[in-house]
Amino acid sequence: QSVLTQPPSASGTPGQRVTISCSGGRSNIRSNNVNWYQHLPGTAPKLLMYNNSQRPSGVPDRFSGSKSGTSASLAISGLQSEDEADYYCATWDDSLSGVVFGGGTKLTVL
Amino acid sequence: EVQLMESGGGLVRPGGSLRLSCTTSGSSFSSYTMTWVRQAPGKGLQWIASISSSGTFISYADSVKGRFTISRDYANSSLSLQMNSLRVEDTAVYYCARTYALGVVQVAAFSDWGQGTPVTVSS
Numbered sequence: 225q226s227v228l229t230q231p232p233s234a235s236g237t238p239g240q241r242v243t244i245s246c247s248g249g250r251s252n253i254r255s256n257n258v259n260w261y262q263h264l265p266g267t268a269p270k271l272l273m274y275n276n277s278q279r280p281s282g283v284p285d286r287f288s289g290s291k292s293g294t295s296a297s298l299a300i301s302g303l304q305s306e307d308e309a310d311y312y313c314a315t316w317d318d319s320l321s322g323v324v325f326g327g328g329t330k331l332t333v334l
Numbered sequence: 335e336v337q338l339m340e341s342g343g344g345l346v347r348p349g350g351s352l353r354l355s356c357t358t359s360g361s362s363f364s365s366y367t368m369t370w371v372r373q374a375p376g377k378g379l380q381w382i383a384s385i386s387s388s389g390t391f392i393s394y395a396d397s398v399k400g401r402f403t404i405s406r407d408y409a410n411s412s413l414s415l416q417m418n419s420l421r422v423e424d425t426a427v428y429y430c431a432r433t434y435a436l437g438v439v440q441v442a443a444f445s446d447w448g449q450g451t452p453v454t455v456s457s
Contacts, residue, residue, distance in 0.1 A: 226378065259443040261379070268429065268450065269371075269379065274443035312379050314442045322393050323369070323381035323442045 227252060228313055228326035235332040241301040244329045246313030248294050252324055256316040258296040260289055263310045263328075272311070273298060300331075308333045336360035336446045338430050343451030350420050350455070356413040356430030356448055363411035364388070367435045369444055370404060370415050372426035372453075382428070383415065384439040391439045398424075420455045427452050 229247040236242040246258065260273035271280050273289035276296065288299045296315075300307055313326040342354040356368070370382040383394045383404040392404060403416040413430050428451050431444035 256440075257443070261444075263379070268447035269431075269444075270447070271443060271445050274445075280445065310378075314379070314381075316440045316442050320396075322395055323384065325379045325381060328378035 226327040227317060227320070227324040228315070230311075230313060230326035230329045232327065233330045233332065235334055236300075236303045237334045238303055238305065240303045241299060242303055242331065243300075244298045244311050244313075244331070246296045246298070246326050248296075248315065248324070250294060251319035252294075252315050252317040253291065253296055254294045255318050258289070258291050258313055258315045260298045261312045261314065263312065265310075269312070303333055305333045307331060338432065338446055338448035340428060340430050340448045340451035343428060343453045345454045345456065346420055347457055348420060348422055348455055351416070351418045352420065352453060354415040354417065354428055354430075354451060354453070356415075358411045358413070358432065361434075363406075364408055365434060365436060366432040367439055367441050368404075368406055368413045369431045369433070369441075370413075371429045371431055371444070371447075372424075373429070373450075374423070374426040377426075380426075381442075384441070385413070386439045387436050390437070393439045417453070420453075422455050425453060425455045 257275040261269045263269040276291040277289040317324045369384040401419045431447045433441040
C-alpha cells in the first residue's frame with residue numbers, strides 16, 4: 225500500500241480534460257514539493273512536472289500541476305491518444321526519510 | 335545528450351548477490367544526486383536509494399536497508415547498487431535516475447532516467 229494515494233485508473237476521450245489526484249499527509253505532500261511522472265511500459269519514466277507546477281522543457285502546456293495542503297493533482301487538457309500511459313506522483317517524506325511514490329494511475333484515452 | 339545506462343541485471347537465486355551499475359554521460363556527474371528506483375512486475379514505481387552529489391548523504395528504503403548498498407565512482411561517472419541477501423520480492427526492473435542538486439538526498443524530481451535493467455530472483 226502506497227503512502228501517496230492515487231486512483232488506479234482514469235479515462236477520457238480525445239480533447240477532454242482529465243485530472244489525476246494524489247493524496248498524502250503532513251510529512252510528505254504538505255511539507256515537500258510534488259513531482260509527476262509519465263511512464264509507458266518498457267520505457268524510461270519521464271519527469272512531467274516538478275515543484276508542484278513546473279514543467280520541464282519539452283512538456284506541453286496541456287499538462288499542469290497544483291498542490292493544496294496534503295493533496296496534489298495533475299491535469300491534462302486537450303487529451304491526446306499519446307497521453308495514454310501510467311502516471312505517478314512522488315515526493316520526499318520527512319518521516320520516512322525517503323522518496324514516496326503514489327501507486328500510479330493508468331490513463332486510458334477512449 | 336544525457337545518457338544513463340544500467341547494466342548487471344540477471345537471474346539470481348534467493349539469498350544471492352548482484353551488483354548493478356549505471357554509467358552516465360553528458361553532464362558533470364558530481365553535480366547530481368543519484369537514485370535507484372525499481373518496478374516489480376505488475377506494480378508501480380518504488381524508490382530504493384539515493385546518494386548525494388558528494389556521496390556524503392545516503393538514504394535507503396526500509397525494504398532494502400541492510401541488504402543493498404548504493405555507491406558512486408567519480409572517476410568513471412558511474413553509480414552502483416550492491417544487492418545482497420536477495421529475495422523473490424526484489425524481482426523488478428531497476429532504473430537509475432538523477433537530479434541536479436548539490437549536497438542533498440531529499441529530492442524526488444528525477445530529470446533523467448536509464449532504460450532499466452531486469453533482475454529476477456528465483457530458485
